[in-house]
Amino acid sequence: MVTVVMGEDDKIIGGYECHRHSQPWQMYLTYDDGVRWCGASLINEWWAVSAAHCYIPPPRLAVNLGEHDIYSEEGTEQRIWAEKVIPHPGYSTYNHDNDFMLIKLSQPAAFNQYVQPVPLATSCAQAGDRCLVSGWGNMINTGGERVRGEGEEHQSATLQLKFPFTCNTV
């Protein structure tokens, strides 16, 4: 598990369109009647992990799996409502420490070639390791407005891991 917390105007650049369904654990969250929200990853058929700053109470939150193009119906999607949403009890809104959240699904995800749990790490990451981040974030800065055409296909980027003591010296 790698967390990337950035300042308000920091961006990840240099991304590319993911190979279709190459990250079958990647999901995005919606609330109410389908408002697109944060990203998340499927851990197993009942549970997903996201960020605590994405908290929405369970009756309103849903996970969306099997997605690639969020603006077209591809026949691979699963939308499942959340039954429980559990932010890390030590989450700090001040500095985003412990920015993790577990989501229990109201029914199990159906695994297939488009929906699979994320392979969890078996050892700690080291500084300098390369890691892949992905999602459907905005691709241009619109001052907060989401506009159709931005990040509609699943995007990937590779980052090199730095630990805080390294970041603080550059």
Ligand SMILES: [Ca+2]
């Ligand atoms: Ca779709």
